[in-house]
Amino acid sequence: MSDDLKEALLYEALPDSRVRCNICQRRCEIKPEASGYCYTRFNKEGKLYSFIYSEVSCSMVSPIEKKPLFHFYPGSLWLSLGTLGCNFRCPGCQNWKIAHARLNLNERKVEHITPKESVTLAKRDGCKGISWTYNEPTIWFEYTLDGAKLARENGLLTNYxxxxxxxxxxxxxxxxxxxxxxxxxxxxxxxxxxxxCHVYDFKGILEVTKRAKEKWGLWVEIITNIIPGYNDDEAQLKSIASWIKDDLGEFTPWHLTQFVPHLELSHIPTTPVATLEKAREIGLKENLKYVYLGNVWGHPAENTYCHSCKKLLIKRKGFYISQNHIKDGKCPFCGTTIPGRFS
Ligand code: SF4
Known part of the structure; x- marks a missing residue:
């Protein structure tokens, strides 16, 4: 790992050389010579630095369906970048090898890719844009912000x-x-x-998501990984669906994905397909128009159907598209505008 440190944005100085990081909603108060909860930000003599600016643990060109984003330039390729660490410590994380890594212990090798180099790579590989993914992008905020600005200048799109x-x-x-x-x-x-998630007030997540859509006009899609016994009850699923409909709109895609056992949740079984289908029914009953199932390759609920005439618009298998009938953002069968961004 590079010894480069980048001074953090959005931190505030506190008495006794302590600082408060305001990048994520933990708002960690960090003592001198200590890191925040995510282990990626270090207080050196009363100044906060990021360890991970330009430190890339995963770099891959992948389809947008892998994020998953189903109504955002379907079939396009994205330079997908991840770093190390996370501001959550989910016990069943599928990317735990990078997300739970302790940066300051140099446990993992990383590649140094500057924001400028990320733009060059994305353009070289014919990508639509850059996606910060795999682990939580917020923790390398300074890097993603610089990358996003350069991407915009170079005609590339971006997603978190x-x-x-x-x-x-x-x-x-x-x-x-x-x-x-x-x-x-x-x-x-x-x-x-x-x-x-060790999060004591999740309402802030809902508010920020609404803000992304309303204030910044971002295209928003929601995902819920259904973990048997944790979040597969009707009350929670109904509440998520109803919140999506009321705060983001009925056309916001909701992805329900199958949990696969990992780490401390290794004893929990893989989510039965019937549970996913029941969850989808809950979403549809709440009047959401686009409810998808994920990690169940070949299931019809991976496909996009027009919300008006119900005809098949996009046929998918996992991350791959075999048919896309959408023309100029419209259903070719009934002429309805399909919500999303389409080439
Ligand atoms: S980004 Fe890291 S250091 Fe900053 S508030 Fe979040 S968990 Fe704490």
Missing amino acids: VTNGFITPEALDLLGPYLDAFRVDIKGFSDDFYKKI
């Missing part, structure tokens, strides 16, 4: 694959340079968020 725990003020710096926001709404109870 996020847990939505960014602060409103950080979102407001990034918003002008971001195009899509794929947000995890992991559950809908204080108990769930406390147990799984």
Whole structure:
């Protein structure tokens, strides 16, 4: 790992050389010679620095369907970048090798890719844009902000694959340079968020997601990974669906994905397909128009159907598209405008 340190944005000085980080809603108060909860920001003599500016743990060109974003330039390719660390410590995280890494212990090798180099790579590989994904992008906020500005200058689009725990003020710096926001709404109870994410007030996540759409006009899609016994109850699913409809609109896509056992949740079984289908029914009953199932390759609920005439518009298998009938953002069968951004 590079020894480069980048002074953080949005921190405030406190007495006795302590600082407060205002990048995510934890708003960690950090003592001198210590890191915040995510282990990626270090207080050196009363100044806060990021360890991970330009430090890339994963760099891959992948389809937008992998985020997943289904109504945002379907079939396009994205330079997808991740770093190390996270501001959550979910016990069943599928990307735990990078998300739970302790940066200051140099546990993992990383590649140094500057924002300028990321733009060059995205253009070289014919990508539509840059996606910050794999682990929580908020924790390398300074890097993603610089990358997003350069991407915009170079005609590339950008997206965040996020847990939505960014602060409103950080979102407001990034918003002008971001195009899509794929947000995890992991559950809908204080108990769930406390147990799984160590988050004591998840309402801030809802507010920031609404702000991304209303204030910055970002294209927003929501995902919920259904974990048996944790968030598969009707009350939580109904609450998520109803919140999406009321605060983001009935045309906001909701992705319901199958949980696969990992780490401390290795004893929990894979989500039965019947549970996912029941969750989808709940979403549809709440009047959401686009409710998708994920991690169940070949299931008809991976496809997009026109919300008006119900005809098949996009046929998918996992991350791959075999048919796309949308023309100029419209259903070719009945002429209805399909919500989203389409080439
Ligand atoms: S980004 Fe890291 S240091 Fe900053 S508030 Fe969040 S968890 Fe704490």
